[in-house]
Amino acid sequence: MEDKFRIPQLLLRCALGITFLTPVCDRLGILGKPGTGNIEWGSWENFINYTATLMPIFNRPLVNIMGSIATVAELLIAVFLIIGLKTKYAALGASLVTLTFIVFMTLSVGIQKPINYGVFTASAAGLLLSLMPNYNWSLDNLFKGRKIKE
Template sequence: MNHKAIKLFLRLALSLGFLSAVADRFGMWDEEISVWGNWENFLGYTELINPWVPDSIIPAIGTLATAAEVIFAIFLIIGFKTELFAKLSGFLLLLFAFSMTFSTGIKGAFDYSVFSAAAAAFALSLMKEKYLELDTLIFKPKN
């Protein structure tokens, strides 16, 4: 597999992972395979992994995390500022992993491969060669 294909695979895998989680929060996955199934259950989980955060702020954190996942996914899919959004995705995933680890133990973060996804995002952020990215149309290389 060449570098271009690996970069595209990383972009799509991270993006689809984010979008799948968001879809689950809005009940778009079948109940039998859903993790949360609805927004209220997702906020309950958000509260569980953020026990130090006041309850009144949990909806804002859930909304912010969801918005970030949608925005990062879209920008990674279209290849807009890929290195930046890959790095931001890595930090977001690390934040999720540490929140899971410190609140419920490390097993959940490992079972859901959150550390692996963060590592993949950081690896993607280091891949400079462009492939099927909007950036190649917007930011023409200078000769």
């Protein structure tokens, strides 16, 4: 049976990976300074300030921890999706992380923000990718069938 998902899953993996990698780079100031171009945050401090608006019930130290956890998770998800390592789990993680964003964003700033930022699309894309039968051009595919000798 022909695998009709070869190219679409690769494109979806890369698009979703970049979707997670770009905000991480933004909040770390890698993409530019605050207020320039399409920079959303431009610094960790600005990112944490925004995160605090999404989580008004948490104190600042806890918001910092939650922002750090989200950043590490997004970075790992991005890298794993792009290289195709543990793709099914990374894609499922992408869906769950974005679903969490949807909930917090909707409760704190309304439904329009997650719609504007494409968070619903990213969540659905992660779920769809997690259900793909095979991940061509991935480390998963390269390692498939190889047995680790003990």
